[in-house]
Amino acid sequence: MSDALKVADLSVHYATREGALQALRDVSITVPEGQIVGVVGESGCGKSTLINALLQLLPENATIPAGRITLQGEDVTRANARRLRQMRGQEISVVFQDPMTALNPVLSIGRQMRDIQYRQPGRRAEKDRRSAEMLARVGIPDPVGKLAAYPHELSGGMRQRVAIAMAALMRPRVLIADEPTTALDATLEVQIIELLKDLQKEIGCAILFISHHLGVIAELCDRVVVMYAGVAVEEGPVADVFLRPGHPYTIKLIECDPGRLKEKVADLPAIPGSLPDLTDPPPGCIFQGRCDRATEICATPPPRRVQHPGHWAACHHAKPEGT
Amino acid sequence: MSAFRHSLLGRLLADPMALFAMVIIAALVIMALLADVIAPHDPGAMNLADRFAPPSATYWMGTDNLGRDTFSRLLQGGRIALYVALTAVTISGLIGLVLGMLAGFGPRWLDNALLFFFDALRAYPTIILALALAALMPRGLSTVIIVVVITSFAEYGRVVRTQTLSLKNSEFILAERAMGASFGRIVFHHILPNVLGPFFILAAMNLPVVITIEAGMSFLGIGVPPGTPSWGATLKDGFDYIRNTPWILLSGGLPLILATLGFTFLGEALRDQLDPRLRKTR
Amino acid sequence: MTAPLLTLRDVVVEFPAVRGLKALTTAPEKRNVRALDGVSLDVASGETLAIVGESGSGKTTLARAINGLVPLAGGTVHFDGMALHEGPDWHAVRRRMAMMFQDPVGSLSPRKTVRDLILEPFAIHGIALKNRRGKALDLLADAGLGPDFLHRYPHQLSGGQARRVGVARALALTPALVLADEPTAGLDVSVQGEILNLMNRIKSGHGLTTLIITHNLNILRHIADRIAVMYLGRIVEVGPVERLLTAPAHPYTRALMAANPEPDPTARRERIVLKGETPALNARPPGCEFHPRCPVARADCAARVPQLEPSETGGRVACHYPLSRESLHA
Ligand SMILES: Nc1ncnc2c1ncn2[C@@H]1O[C@H](COP(=O)(O)OP(=O)(O)OP(=O)(O)O)[C@@H](O)[C@H]1O
Ligand SMILES: Nc1ncnc2c1ncn2[C@@H]1O[C@H](COP(=O)(O)OP(=O)(O)O)[C@@H](O)[C@H]1O
Ligand code: SF4
Ligand code: SF4
Ligand SMILES: [Mg+2]
Ligand SMILES: [Mg+2]
Numbered sequence: 017m018s019d020a021l022k023v024a025d026l027s028v029h030y031a032t033r034e035g036a037l038q039a040l041r042d043v044s045i046t047v048p049e050g051q052i053v054g055v056v057g058e059s060g061c062g063k064s065t066l067i068n069a070l071l072q073l074l075p076e077n078a079t080i081p082a083g084r085i086t087l088q089g090e091d092v093t094r095a096n097a098r099r100l101r102q103m104r105g106q107e108i109s110v111v112f113q114d115p116m117t118a119l120n121p122v123l124s125i126g127r128q129m130r131d132i133q134y135r136q137p138g139r140r141a142e143k144d145r146r147s148a149e150m151l152a153r154v155g156i157p158d159p160v161g162k163l164a165a166y167p168h169e170l171s172g173g174m175r176q177r178v179a180i181a182m183a184a185l186m187r188p189r190v191l192i193a194d195e196p197t198t199a200l201d202a203t204l205e206v207q208i209i210e211l212l213k214d215l216q217k218e219i220g221c222a223i224l225f226i227s228h229h230l231g232v233i234a235e236l237c238d239r240v241v242v243m244y245a246g247v248a249v250e251e252g253p254v255a256d257v258f259l260r261p262g263h264p265y266t267i268k269l270i271e272c273d274p275g276r277l278k279e280k281v282a283d284l285p286a287i288p289g290s291l292p293d294l295t296d297p298p299p300g301c302i303f304q305g306r307c308d309r310a311t312e313i314c315a316t317p318p319p320r321r322v323q324h325p326g327h328w329a330a331c332h333h334a335k336p337e338g339t
Numbered sequence: 340m341s342a343f344r345h346s347l348l349g350r351l352l353a354d355p356m357a358l359f360a361m362v363i364i365a366a367l368v369i370m371a372l373l374a375d376v377i378a379p380h381d382p383g384a385m386n387l388a389d390r391f392a393p394p395s396a397t398y399w400m401g402t403d404n405l406g407r408d409t410f411s412r413l414l415q416g417g418r419i420a421l422y423v424a425l426t427a428v429t430i431s432g433l434i435g436l437v438l439g440m441l442a443g444f445g446p447r448w449l450d451n452a453l454l455f456f457f458d459a460l461r462a463y464p465t466i467i468l469a470l471a472l473a474a475l476m477p478r479g480l481s482t483v484i485i486v487v488v489i490t491s492f493a494e495y496g497r498v499v500r501t502q503t504l505s506l507k508n509s510e511f512i513l514a515e516r517a518m519g520a521s522f523g524r525i526v527f528h529h530i531l532p533n534v535l536g537p538f539f540i541l542a543a544m545n546l547p548v549v550i551t552i553e554a555g556m557s558f559l560g561i562g563v564p565p566g567t568p569s570w571g572a573t574l575k576d577g578f579d580y581i582r583n584t585p586w587i588l589l590s591g592g593l594p595l596i597l598a599t600l601g602f603t604f605l606g607e608a609l610r611d612q613l614d615p616r617l618r619k620t621r
Numbered sequence: 622m623t624a625p626l627l628t629l630r631d632v633v634v635e636f637p638a639v640r641g642l643k644a645l646t647t648a649p650e651k652r653n654v655r656a657l658d659g660v661s662l663d664v665a666s667g668e669t670l671a672i673v674g675e676s677g678s679g680k681t682t683l684a685r686a687i688n689g690l691v692p693l694a695g696g697t698v699h700f701d702g703m704a705l706h707e708g709p710d711w712h713a714v715r716r717r718m719a720m721m722f723q724d725p726v727g728s729l730s731p732r733k734t735v736r737d738l739i740l741e742p743f744a745i746h747g748i749a750l751k752n753r754r755g756k757a758l759d760l761l762a763d764a765g766l767g768p769d770f771l772h773r774y775p776h777q778l779s780g781g782q783a784r785r786v787g788v789a790r791a792l793a794l795t796p797a798l799v800l801a802d803e804p805t806a807g808l809d810v811s812v813q814g815e816i817l818n819l820m821n822r823i824k825s826g827h828g829l830t831t832l833i834i835t836h837n838l839n840i841l842r843h844i845a846d847r848i849a850v851m852y853l854g855r856i857v858e859v860g861p862v863e864r865l866l867t868a869p870a871h872p873y874t875r876a877l878m879a880a881n882p883e884p885d886p887t888a889r890r891e892r893i894v895l896k897g898e899t900p901a902l903n904a905r906p907p908g909c910e911f912h913p914r915c916p917v918a919r920a921d922c923a924a925r926v927p928q929l930e931p932s933e934t935g936g937r938v939a940c941h942y943p944l945s946r947e948s949l950h951a
Contacts, residue, residue: 152898172676198803203877277843284814287811290767510722511729513690514720528730
């Protein structure tokens with residue numbers, strides 16, 4: 017099985033007044049053909065930066081000091097502007113975190129959905145029919161009528177679903193979704209998860225799914241990568257990582273999920289402390305400032321400890337399964 | 340010191356493209372202002388003995404058919420060009436800004452009416468309108484300015500309207516309203532700064548266009564009165580006497596090219612610096 | 622019980638459904654759709670009411686109607702002794718009523734720095750500050766952000782950081798009521814916990830009343846006193862939080878609660894799969910609007926409109942055949 021998307025030792029820096037902000041450090045992620053890989057992590061840990069790097073859409077002040085990104089064997093960082101546009105349209109499509117920025121506020125939904133089908137054959141009516149069909153699949157009531165609506169006339173969840181429908185219309189090889197269900201209620205969330213699964217079967221695309229809703233990741237993904245402050249700290253099959261987390265950060269993250277608390281509590285669990293200053297990250301383990309297991313050795317870079325076949329955690333004190 | 344580095348001017352000075360543009364523009368402006376002092380000759384003085392002289396130590400850019408010094412005439416012409424361009428762009432820009440915001444904010448019927456008005460004006464060929472107006476009005480700089488204003492404010496109006504419209508429904512404007520912000524505050528603190536970026540670009544790109552229009556109108560003989568030293572008049576002479584000497588045409592085109600480069604670059608740099616998303620560093 | 626801080630009666634909000642010339646050829650009653658169709662609510666002082674419901678069911682519209690951002694087509698709203706349906710002084714009202722928007726980054730003015738954004742409420746209400754920088758730092762610190770954020774622009778913030786700026790700003794003038802539209806959307810569980818704890822802390826400190834719109838059912842138990850469930854612009858069930866979570870009376874509430882994805886990958890849950898799609902606002906079903914999708918609908922549900930009435934499980938429900946505690950476990 018080949019890899020649809022492969023990120024190897026990727027680092028991304030943003031130039032700021034305080035110096036280089038290291039938003040990503042040596043991140044490696046592989047999305048095999050036909051699989052769904054999830055990425056979880058605290059906000060600000062670099063998930064959106066990762067996506068923008070994949071698409072080569074980083075803002076002006078960003079640089080990529082190291083790393084390779086290959087899309088179906090092709091190095092994205094070396095592609096020229098024309099090839100990139102081609103890739104973005106045909107091979108890779110994205111559902112952005114903020115649906116309002118992905119939609120043009122002065123064009124109707126129908127017009128925007130028609131425009132993205134410019135490569136597909138068919139007349140205008142045919143394209144509109146396809147658009148309406150896709151809107152119906154993401155659960156938008158009155159899909160034909162909604163083609164005439166403008167983005168601000170839709171609710172937040174509807175906008176998010178329109179963005180998903182648009183990405184799906186392009187039938188990409190790799191679909192990237194940046195927290196696509198945050199504005200949806202539970203019933204719709206489930207519906208979208210089912211839709212993504214169907215889509216994945218139907219067109220055989222690989223999906224990179226970014227979310228911090230642990231429940232959604234657990235339901236949808238085959239594998240999961242846990243990120244913290246720009247570093248991938250743990251990776252493995254979903255069930256393995258959630259049931260037997262190896263990295264102290266993953267353990268804390270799972271403990272924080274209010275879905276586990278069946279009794280009312282006054283204070284919701286949180287991880288004390290805050291993200292390290294990414295312009296001046298500590299040497300060694302990135303999590304040491306908030307980790308209750310930290311010892312002296314943690315000031316040196318932690319190795320990737322295999323927990324299970326295909327499941328590792330980057331921590332000095334993570335114990336392999338059964339020891 | 341650090342405050343200056345992060346001010347708009349400080350950031351512009353740090354941008355090589357902007358610096359280059361500002362040097363050119365400053366040079367043009369200073370030369371125009373000090374034309375009388377710098378000019379080696381009286382721009383009107385004829386010296387029939389030295390007609391069509393090539394560039395030399397006395398006549399830096401040569402002379403024209405009446406033996407007038409081209410360099411001195413271009414210096415004087417710079418005054419007219421910059422005066423016309425800056426006045427016309429400021430007036431048409433302001434009209435466009437106000438009408439565009441009105442269209443964007445106003446009720447639907449007003450928007451439609453203004454849009455129709457803008458489109459009708461823009462559909463009318465500039466040169467025909469210019470000729471028609473020139474026929475009705477006395478020859479002179481004010482005519483040139485009025486023609487330029489009438490033919491160009493619609494373009495500003497359209498850009499500003501589209502920009503305003505897309506901002507009006509955005510969530511941050513709703514958020515401002517929800518906090519109790521007044522209409523004026525929303526317009527001046529939140530809409531205007533977001534409209535000004537594309538607006539400045541347009542204005543900066545239009546400045547050289549206006550200079551060319553002035554030159555063109557003078558060329559056609561409907562701009563400044565004959566004998567007045569303007570860039571357009573010099574260019575026209577250049578064409579008329581291209582068989583006698585290429586120097587008038589070559590020197591006459593130079594300031595136009597410089598002005599175009601300077602203002603276009605400055606416009607782009609301004610846009611980049613005004614939009615925090617386009618800045619190279621924060 | 623103290624007098625309610627906020628009272629809504631039969632609130633109706635309409636949006637135009639057709640535009641331009643087409644409107645002239647459309648029957649007057651079809652020109653508009655009702656996004657809110659007769660919403661009545663009481664929110665007591667110091668209480669936290671959560672609004673849940675399908676996407677597009679009118680939750681955001683409800684918050685905006687209370688805040689005067691969308692006009693009312695009918696009904697009355699009273700807040701803190703002011704009649705908001707009678708064209709009040711919104712400037713004064715909005716000082717006492719803050720709003721947090723669904724889109725954390727999009728609701729921040731893109732060319733302002735965090736410092737300006739956070740001090741915006743003071744500027745709007747003409748409140749002079751002795752030490753502007755100090756105040757901004759205090760507010761940021763309350764929201765868990767360090768001084769390095771003062772000079773950032775919204776596009777340089779991650780979703781969670783932008784949300785914290787939003788919280789800091791909403792609470793800056795210590796309002797009486799906060800309308801929070803999905804305050805945890807886009808936040809990871811740890812930050813979400815901190816934001817909610819922050820809101821809880823301020824709430825108990827100032828007796829803040831909050832109306833929270835949320836899709837995150839996992840947090841309801843910990844933050845809300847009562848829940849109101851919306852469907853197609855109406856409230857179909859309202860009641861104390863524990864009751865609704867453990868013994869929902871309305872079939873829709875029950876389906877909603879059962880759909881919640883769980884982080885435990887081994888958990889096998891029985892979902893109640895709702896038939897069909899959410900109806901469009903311009904094609905509301907007759908009788909009970911939920912009947913085409915309701916798993917327990919009976920023949921007369923399509924004929925009679927159910928009203929909000931006290932339910933057996935506590936609270937109020939709009940259903941002819943509400944679920945009882947027993948039927949839940951059957
Ligand atoms: N300005 C508008 N013009 C026309 N229709 C609108 C407008 N604003 C909202 N609507 C419609 O009103 C209904 C309710 O929208 P609202 O934003 O209140 O939903 P919501 O419950 O907040 O949903 P979500 O959870 O997805 O944010 C939707 O059908 C929406 O399309
Ligand atoms: N354009 C930018 N300039 C400077 N810093 C940025 C920029 N964009 C993001 N950042 C910073 O980079 C880090 C990662 O951000 P982001 O990728 O958006 O996180 P996530 O998507 O995981 O929430 C954060 O600390 C954020 O503040
Ligand atoms: S390496 Fe040390 S500090 Fe880092 S997670 Fe492991 S125990 Fe904690
Ligand atoms: S009234 Fe009937 S259709 Fe409506 S929710 Fe109750 S049982 Fe279902
Ligand atoms: Mg993000
Ligand atoms: Mg909403």
